[in-house]
Amino acid sequence: MTHPMTLWIAIGSIALISFAFKAVGPAVLGGRELPVRARSVISLVAPALLAGFVVTAVAGPGWTGLDPTLLAGLATVVVLRRRGAPMPVTLLGAVAVTALLRVWIS
Template sequence: MTPWPAVAAVAALSFALKAAGPLALGERELPPRARAVIALMAPALLAGLVTAEIAGDRWRTVDPALLAALTAVPLLRRCRLPMPAVLIGATLLAATVRRLTT
């Protein structure tokens, strides 16, 4: 059995859910607070998926260097550094932590 029927079903359901919002709202605008919450949902989901992937099964395979680098990225962005500087800083931190823990 191929996975394509399942992929097509998930795609159709995704399109239907995305169309349900505008159909229900019509011409009305969402309140600013609702828009802010919706805007933060994708980054929160991505952070959860990245954390689950890094932590491994029951947090057995946590890589301290990678965890330190991923923690540094939002902190460096909060300091309003440009993205190349953030990536270089996170990479240097990961290399330093890896060097100290091995």
């Protein structure tokens, strides 16, 4: 399974790169707007990469080390978001479910 710290470093790196793109854009463009298509692609880069990291972490190396506790955490995210829970509550709920299942299974 991917080391959890590696995942957090990747998430932090993606956040910094996304912030850098958003900060440098206005300086480079000099007040001009990007085309709508370019803005939509840029806005989807970070979520797409993050989704890839999550899938890789859940499925494990070579797709053989599936972690059911992570699947339960992701299911919790889906349920809470569909019920309109705010993102911090959703994340705390997913972490709690995953942690409790790991303690219970161990």
